[in-house]
Amino acid sequence: MNTIEMQSVTAMAHLRSAILYFMDLSERCGYTIEAQVKLFHSIKPLFSGKPVVVVINKIDVVRLDDLSEEQRALVDTVITLPEVKTVQASCYTDEGVTEVKTASCDALLAHRVESKLRGTKINTVVNRIHVAVPVKRDDKERKPFIPDVVKERKRYDKEDPERAKLEKDLEEEGGGAGVYNIDMRKNWILQDESWKYDVMPEIWEGKNVADFIDPDIEAKLAALEAEEEKLEAEGFYESEEEIFDSDDEHEAEELLKMQKAKISHHSKSNLKSRPIMPRTGAHRTMSGMAKALTAAGYDPSRVEERAAILAKAARAKEAIGKRKRDEDMELDSDGEEQSNLDEMDVDSDEVESPKKVKTNLGTSKRAPKTDRQLAGLKNAEQAEKAIKLRNLGQRERNMHARAGESDRAIKVKMCLILRIECLLSYENDVKYDGPSVV
Structure with a gap:
């Protein structure tokens, strides 16, 4: 075996699983029966404490009964062990594949149950487990009771034209799935069958309509309309003054005005925390x-x-x-x-250096040809935007009273009592002029 196969075999010693050892009796895998038996015995110590199932594979080519006496003797040294179960299978014809799965799963389940029963934890749980098994109390025969209505009920037959129509039959008649719409009202139990498809809804916007129906609603509406006509004839609604039916409405109106005033004041106060462009810096045109x-x-x-x-x-x-x-x-x-x-006429031997000659450029100030504040910017609008962003970034630093971006000073805030004690101790040190004792 190579290194990877040896690592896989070694890993099986640390897993709680069943071991399936496949043997190829036809020797088409490249290994003889003797080599396969020798390999099993060499790795057998790793299988201790685990259920082992030996699977005789490729029985469609060679079965266990087709082996010679020498080969059968070698195989018997493996399959006759008490802890080994033997199953024959063929992956080509699917013969015995299900038996291999069933045998390995049953062996693993029995092994795990046995290992749990051997543990000490089962003693604390077993007294709480009770399996009830029904016991026959007498010899009286008790047959299942089936009502006569159920016995007389006709069995559903799709080919019977007189059969009871199910919802599935109605769906097929109505166009099939996705087209047929289920009638949810046909099974409603009401006092009158005509109410099932009444246009008046029972529930509207989450409220029961019956709770808002008054039997005298028509008479009350007629009286209300007559009163409104009388008020209109008297000119009651022609007044421009505000009409309040009660003091509560007047108080509500005053409260609403106060709230609007507070909101307006709050919005104005918020403007103070924002940077305001001075009038001299604003860009104004004619x-x-x-x-x-x-x-x-x-x-x-x-x-x-x-x-x-x-x-x-x-x-x-x-x-x-x-x-x-x-x-x-x-x-x-x-x-x-x-x-x-003139200087050259007087003294032609010595000529003054041009570095010493000063040119009078007038009293005008030298102004730069370009504005350095706009260097790297497209136009003045970008410069204004850059200045606004710079001031916005400096706001938090200014709020903390920082001297600059490199200011990392941490001020110690003392309470009032500590500050008073510090002042008193300082005054005592200043007043005392005598010798100090260390």
Whole structure:
């Protein structure tokens, strides 16, 4: 046997199971009968304490009676053991397969019952088990009683045209399964048979209709309609004031108003915990302002004219400033060239280094050509969204009074008594100026 087969055989020693040892007497498996018998005796110690069933397989080729005397003697050393049961079977013709299953299951069940009875736990349970066996009390014969109605009942025959129709027969006549709809009302027991298919429902929206039926309902409805007509003729419903039939309705109306006021106040207070865009940071345009004024009922024409004049003046001022800066830069460059020529005339041997020459760029501030806050962003809208997300991420940190993302300080919260004791001990240490004793 190979390693895998040896591991499987060794595992059987640790399992509570029945052992089925198959033998091929035709020797078509590649092993002789002598080798199969020798293998059984070599692994026999692993089968101790377990039921063993030897299955003589392939009896459609060679049966046990067809063996020679020498081969039969070798096989008898296995099948004659007291703890071994022998069953012959053929997987090709299915002969004896059921007997193999039955014999192995019965042997395993008997072995497990026997092992449980040998244990000590059975003694605590066996006194609670009682098997009752009926005992015949006398010699009187007691036959089963069958009523005459049952005896006279005609046996159901599908071919009989006068047979009682069952629900299955009605289903076939009505179109079969999936088409036929079972009549659930035909077996109702009512005072009148015509009520079975009455359109008036008994149950409506989970309530019994009979509980809401008044025998004098028509007379009461007629009186109510007459009263309503009288009130309409007197102009009772033409008043615009609110009409309350009782104080409870008035209190309910006041309570509803108070609840609405609380909800409105709560919604306004929740806005305080949200980041609010300041007016200076809001993006406003002239067209939006004109729409708002028009919606409010004002004429925005004068405002638009003034805005156009101011924008034109700002552009002119910016153009003048730019032109002035360009002229200053030209004058500075001309002066530097003239000074360099003069210096060369005076002292042609020494020329001042260009690093020491300072160019006058004017008093205007140097502004960056691009906004670095928009670096990596598509437009200003993405920048505003990024700032909002940044502020939202910093909210929790700000609520905990953190100095920054790296702040890991844990403040010790002392109760009022401990703080008072700390203050008193500090005051005593400050007031005492004498020598300290350690």
